[in-house]
Amino acid sequence: MKTGSRAALPVTNRTQHPVPRHDSAHAPTHTPAPPAPVFGTVQIEVTPVGASYTLRALADGHLVQGRTPLPRPLSLPAGMYAIEISNRFCASFRDTIRVVDGGPLQSLHVPLVCGH
Numbered sequence: 001m002k003t004g005s006r007a008a009l010p011v012t013n014r015t016q017h018p019v020p021r022h023d024s025a026h027a028p029t030h031t032p033a034p035p036a037p038v039f040g041t042v043q044i045e046v047t048p049v050g051a052s053y054t055l056r057a058l059a060d061g062h063l064v065q066g067r068t069p070l071p072r073p074l075s076l077p078a079g080m081y082a083i084e085i086s087n088r089f090c091a092s093f094r095d096t097i098r099v100v101d102g103g104p105l106q107s108l109h110v111p112l113v114c115g116h
Contacts, residue, residue: 038101043073044085046110051087058082058096073105083108090114 044053046068055064058080068085078101086092090112097108 038078039075040078040099040101040103041073041075041105042097042099043105043107044068044070044110045107046085046087046112048087048090048112048114051085051090051110051112053083053085055081055083055097085110085112087112087114 046053049069051068053066053068055074055076056062057077062077064074064076076099078099081097081099082094083097084092084094091114093110093112097106100106
């Protein structure tokens with residue numbers, strides 16, 4: 001009986017290529033673009049002219065200020081606004097308005113009560 005020994009095979013370094021992973025943690029993400037803001041238009045008419053107005057967006061506090069008469073209607077992002085209109089020697093007007101997206105022109109007529 002012949003007993004033989006096996007020669008050990010040489011160990012070679014094999015280059016291993018990474019296996020692609022398909023789990024969601026490493027998948028590319030596609031973030032959808034935020035929706036474009038929608039706007040509405042508001043016309044403010046105040047008597048007497050020369051009154052100052054302030055509109056404050058209730059959602060984010062953004063302020064829009066100016067004096068009447070307005071040269072053109074205001075284009076504002078849709079949403080709720082607190083409005084204040086005041087003039088010297090007149091009682092101030094305060095209210096909330098909703099600016100509607102893409103709808104018809106909204107008109108706000110404010111006759112201030114003034115002293116003599």
